Amino acid sequence: MPESVATRLERHVIKPGLCIGCGACVACSRGGEMRYTDTGPVPSFPAGEQLPELAIEACPAYRLNYPDMYMVHYGRHPENWLTGIAQKVWTGYAADESIRRAGASGGVLTRVLIHLLETGRVDGVIAARQGVPTPAEARAVICHMTAEVLECAQSVYIPVSMLDILRQLEPGKRYAITCLPEQSAALRKLQAGGHPQANQIKYVVGPYTGTALYPAAIRAFLRSKGIGADDPITSLKWRAGEWPGYLEIKTGSGKVVRTKKVYYNFLIPFYVTHASLQSMDFANEFADLAVGDAWSPKLEAQGGGHSVIVTRTAEMEAIISEMHERMLLALQEEQPLKASEMHGHMLDFKKRGGYLRNRWRRKTGRAAPDYGYRPANVPTSRIFVEIVISGIFAVGRTGIARWIVSHIPERIIGPLFDNLRKGWKAASKPTKRKGLSDFRVVIGGEKA
Ligand SMILES: Cc1cc2nc3c(=O)[nH]c(=O)nc-3n(C[C@H](O)[C@H](O)[C@H](O)COP(=O)(O)OP(=O)(O)OC[C@H]3O[C@@H](n4cnc5c(N)ncnc54)[C@H](O)[C@@H]3O)c2cc1C
Ligand code: SF4
Known part of the structure; x- marks a missing residue:
């Protein structure tokens, strides 16, 4: 049987x-x-x-054939396999200052979701909300009002299940949803497979996604600040304040912890999710609208929050242009290849690193997802870089490494890790960028 x-x-x-x-x-x-x-x-x-x-x-952790899915969903393969199919690439932000400030980068996703709701294009918005059911947790919620969408603004860096909520959709109604890259791909597979509620989703929007953390990272972080498990979390914001923001946690005893985003990055080697390591999709290739931080020295110097915005369908491009014309979004068109340079490090981490990590898992007899394509060429120097990166993750994940890091004060480990990260990024940059501007793939999965 x-x-x-x-x-x-x-x-x-x-x-x-x-x-x-x-x-x-x-x-x-x-x-x-x-x-x-x-x-x-x-x-x-x-x-x-x-x-x-x-x-x-539809399971993105089993096998999702991206080349086939491209043909089914878009009718063609992308010219640029790093960032996927794009109608246009913009940088910009929500013109409404309060939405811009509430958002993770420029508040663009929140502004677009509100626009979809207010123009009657959808009846509801499914988004991730930090603080549900407890301040340290996050869940998918269905919003029917602007204020509810606004409450979901910000990035949630712990895993949130977005698609099981499809079973709760009201028949005949239309929805927009925020999804991380693999969730967008899984949703497209459900839609192509005739899943009735999946087909009630009219717009998929979502962030570029580098790394997420396991929930245990939150307590480890508090321990590094000398806050014990008996002090309950009453509020948590991943990116509060001025862009790029800081992690802000309030506790029952009245403590308020604020740490720059770049400092709590030290948690990544110890608590990075497996999904972050196995995925080869950084730019949310099956979202109608994909949005990331616009990491450019010029925009960072301006402050205020800037996003890079990719429209993948003609309909979404028309909506974004309409919002631009109505001055709901402040936008500037960018040259796609140039814009992708802002994320060269993460594109490499996913497209070549993800491939190598999955391949090594298979070679050592462990399961790994198959996305139906592989990079045409990975330089030997890049393989060496990956050995170092994967070695750090392998050690970081052990109980003893997690114990040690949670007992080093954050004021020491935060800046130390930030400097190490910057040094490593600078040293490995030539290798990671090598061959990236001319990134090509071989369709047909890899022969393990
Ligand atoms: C886990 C994660 C990793 C990321 N890594 C990078 C990166 O490496 N480089 C980069 O440039 N950008 C990254 N981003 C994207 C970035 O943090 C912003 O989300 C993006 O720039 C959009 O900003 P915004 O101000 O337009 O979004 P906002 O206006 O703040 O709206 C964000 C919307 O996305 C929804 N959302 C947030 N988190 C999740 C989640 N986990 N699952 C589903 N929906 C969610 C919210 O509910 C909200 O509706 C990441 C985002 C996440 C969630
Ligand atoms: S939740 Fe998603 S990734 Fe996990 S088994 Fe189900 S379909 Fe696969």
């Missing part, structure tokens, strides 16, 4: 620790649910439930 879908998901995805907690399989189930654990949301199904094949076909 063939293995059930739930058993295959368990064996190939959940047990090997590859599940990214997107919730696509649960969206295909009647009795399943996402359970939140220390390593993010994980699906659970009632014994004996028969899931449709679509539940595993």
